[in-house]
Amino acid sequence: MLQTVAAFDRIGEENAFAVLARATELSHQGRDIINLGIGQPDFRTPEHIVEAAVKALRDGHHGYTPATGILACREAVARRTLAITGVEVSPENIMILPGGKPTMYGAIVMFGEPGTEILYPDPGFPIYRSMIEFTGAKPVPVPIREENGFAFSADETLALITPKTRLLILNSPANPTGGVTPREEIEKLVKGLEKHPQVAILSDEIYDVMTYDGEEACSLLRFPEIRDRLVVLNGWSKTWAMTGWRLGWSIWPDGLYDKIRKLAVNCWSCVNAPAQYAGIAAIDGPQDDVEKMMRAFDRRRRVAVEGLNSLPGISCRTPKGAFYAFPNITGTGWKAKKLASALLEEAGVALIGGPDFGVLGEGYVRLSYANSEENILRAIERIGDFLAR
């Protein structure tokens, strides 16, 4: 057995992919599996976006592009950022990357090393912790609490900062909880961060427009006082149903931009040209399909929450963003991962145990409602039957 560096023994995974693999295996065995596990829209990428990519290839755009991304694509992101957040960002601060994850990786390896601490949401997207551990930095979980509507608490976050803290990771609207942190809480956090100028911030805003009931996500970009230490992660995966295209963007302060550019040159060179032309079409083209998808998610959200709350031992808050419900299952007497596994194997419903998103995820499961209303209802019926056994 070859010996690799210790960092690779610390690297984690995203269990959603393992659940997807098992669900697919069971389907291939002829089982009827309802997949509420994976976090991706069940809609097709809108047609005009696909056509833009095809046209780009036909027009001969098949060579390398700049490591930072095609200027026209970065300009489109700047227009979109202004439209959504009201904040002007220069294309010179925008990077186009292969998905949202490379920004996460870039920011975490830029600040993490042994002896430093990185704060991240728990429960939260599992790759944050995995990458922090990879760098040798100490992962410090920021509790995300149900009683707080799954928003992060400014006071609790600030209390965890020490002289060793180098990076704070925030995510709203959030995976896996669907929580949206109110503007006042973010204002309070930003005010408190004034006392900690050594702390950089990675704000994962990939679900920024995926909110419900008139709720609005507050971008960290709105606070000029932290712009020189703020990295904003975003991308096309969720909003335009483009997870498999591997296309994301991020906004970097002047002092970090050249570092992420160099990482791109070393690791992935650039993002393929047709995806970037598709990305421009996504931003500049009609948004009807996005609106249609969000209306469908909204309906399914209600169906899922109502159905879950009708089950004994389960209580579910109404999520305000993203496309996940994070029901509390403590009343069932089951441990979350055991329940998720039993539901997949015995009831044919794939969902993810809360502990796959952090220790504070115990007592919860994540259910993605990016599936048809009919399937959501069938899944709830199956869960109900299973619990009644």
Ligand SMILES: Cc1ncc(COP(=O)(O)O)c(C=O)c1O
């Ligand atoms: C909070 C969050 N950030 C980032 C990502 C990664 O996005 P991408 O697939 O574009 O790399 C995801 C995907 O599930 C996510 O939920």
